[in-house]
Structures are given as C-alpha cells and as structure tokens.
Amino acid sequence: MKSFLLSSLLFSTILAGVVPRATEKVDYHGFKVLRLELTEKSAKVEAKIEELVAHVLNPGTSSVLDVVVSADKVKAVSAFAKKSTVITEDVGLALEGEGGISAYSVPSETWFTAYHSYADHMQFIKDLQASFTSNSEIITAGTSVQGRVLTGIHIWGSGGKGSKPAVLFHGTVHAREWITTMTVEYIAWQLLTKYGSDASVKALVDKFDFYIMPIVNPDGFAYTQTNDRLWRKNRQTVSGNSCVGRDNNRNWSYKWEVTGGASTNPCSETFKGLAAGDAPENKGMMAQVTSLRDGKGLRLYIDFHSYGQYILWPYGYNCNLVVENDAQHRSLATAAAAAIKAVSGTAYTYGPSCSTLYATTGSSTDYTDVVGNATYSYTYELRDKGNSGFVLPVNQIQPTVRETWAGVVSMLKSA
C-alpha cells in the first residue's frame, strides 16, 4: 500500500464515533461489510475510503476492498467504487452468530468447537503442555506493549530436546484473525496427543523440534474481546498522535524501509511503525527466529492469518524477485493445497506473496527467509474468502483446523 496523504487529525476526528474509550465496546449493529471494486488500485482513493470506514478488512489488496461501514456512510463510500456489493448486511448480527466466547474446560477436542478468551488460551497452553511434560515445555518470545508474555509450546521427539531442525508456527499476529489461534493450537494438540498412537505423527515429531506460538499479538487479541472485535494491530501508541497500533506484519526489520508495502500513517491498518522492529512483539519474534537459526536451523516457518484461502511464500517486498528455492516452495504449497482440498473441498490459491496477493514490506516471511535462513517460509490465509471474513462462525472452526492440519502435515512430510 502506498503511503497515505490524508491528515491524521482529520482521520482521528472522523473515527471518533467508532473508536471506543477504554471501557466501551464497539457496537457493530447497523454496520455493513461492503466489497468495493475500484476502477484501479489507488492509494489516494483508498486513503479517502479509509477515512470514512470503521475498518478496512483486507488492507493492501489491489483494486477490491472489503470495508466495514456504518449505514449512514454507505452511500459516500460506495461513490468511490465502480461496483459496491453488500457482503454482510449487519455486522452486529454476524457477531451474534459467531457464537461468542465459551467457558474454559480442560484440554479436549471440544476445545475446537468454540472461541475462547485470552486468559483461557493461556490456560489451555499450560494444561496441554502439563499433560506431556516428557517431550514438551512452555516457551516465551518476549513481551508485548502491555506486558503480556508471548507464550507457546516447544515439542520434541525421540532425538531429545533441541536435537532437530526447527519448525516455527505463529498465530494471531493480526488480532481479529481468531481462527488462526484455534488452528495453531490444534496443530500443537495433534502433535502431542497423537504422538503415542499415530505412527505418522510420531515420525513428524521425531523429525523436527516444533516451536508453536498461538498468539503473538496478545494485546491486540485481548482488545478484540474487550473493545473492538475487528481490531488488527498491536496496542502501541505514537507520541503526538491519537491513533493506536503498529501492524506487526509490517514491522519486521528486513526490507522494512522499502516503500509501497505498508503505511507510514499511524491511523492506517498497515502502519509500519516509526523504525524497523520497533514493536516489542517483533523484537521478541525476531530474537526467537535468529535463535532458532543459530541453533539447529529453521526448516519451516508458517505465519497463520485469515482470510482469503491463500498459501504464500516470499517475497512480499518485490514482485519481480523469487526465492532461490521457489520451485520447492511451490511444490510443497501445491501438495498442501491438494491435501486441504481432499479433506473438505476448500480451494486455496498459492504463489509468491507480492505477485499473488499484494506487496508487503517488513513482513514475517521475508524476514524468516533471508535473515532467519529458513528453508521454507509460508503465510497461510485461512478460511474464508470474505463471506464471513474474520467472523468465522463456530461451526467452521473444526472443519478449518482439520483441513489446515492436513495441509501442514503434507508440508512437514516433504520439508
């Protein structure tokens, strides 16, 4: 996305009706999701639209924008598009249909039939690890803006702790992408609970050391549950500006400075930060990646996002560059997409991220590929293609985590 030209003062004034004070939760009743087809990709037009809407759901996308907009601004927003389609009539009603947040129960497969609170996710991770102490441990990767510790599970097999090449999974870097939390936890759940009974799972766990982080943007995730379900970024402030949040997937230090793949406007959904890696969550994640690189090396990294049903690999910052093992990346992605489709019929698109989706600078996978020297680096964009978007109904959690598990297993077998 090109840098925005709009006045941040104007922007924050307009958004004042949408952004809650600390104790208020955004009420999305009466808000619609519109899919806008623009005549062409234009940073100027996108900036004008972003002034009017509560959220851009797919910031950076070429000429089609999904936006959340209050009823009284539908006409003004639609005027910027050659075609405007209502995807969700009432976001508030859609959120009611999402199923809410369920009470905690000890780890069992029913965990994956509901969404959960941040505190319960932390408890789930601890309880799951505590059930398999002989081949797992709790790991951390630094601390968020508000002091939450980025927490995950390290799982190893018969070779012993730290003996194999690393596989690293990150979830919930974008706060509103709740299905990714469930998916990353499901992978940890499968690896641990099936290790003793499923030979194919045992083979994978014996082949790699797994480092699994379900929530790498804990402040943003907590904020989606207390204040704004559709919040994306972290909760870092900028001196002299009322807008909050850096986009953690535009803040990694590799090619952060390149223009055209992030925003320099603190009010934007894709605000890159004031300096490379200046989000504390990114400092933690970058230290984790370089530490694994310097250990047994990083074989596979996957950053789980939603939505859109894509499997993407580097590069994000340049649409004309391909990674040296592009063919191998494509081979694993092709097999993973086929494995997903075989489970449920869900169709994925795959390719290098910039040329397949859009340009991104300071992204995780460019960093893990080049700085982390990972053999394979992927971004998954999970279900769906925008009908439910981030508000994926609870009855799609299990189908999504199961099909994604099949895709990930396929990659692990070949990686």
Ligand SMILES: [Zn+2]
């Ligand atoms: Zn995302």
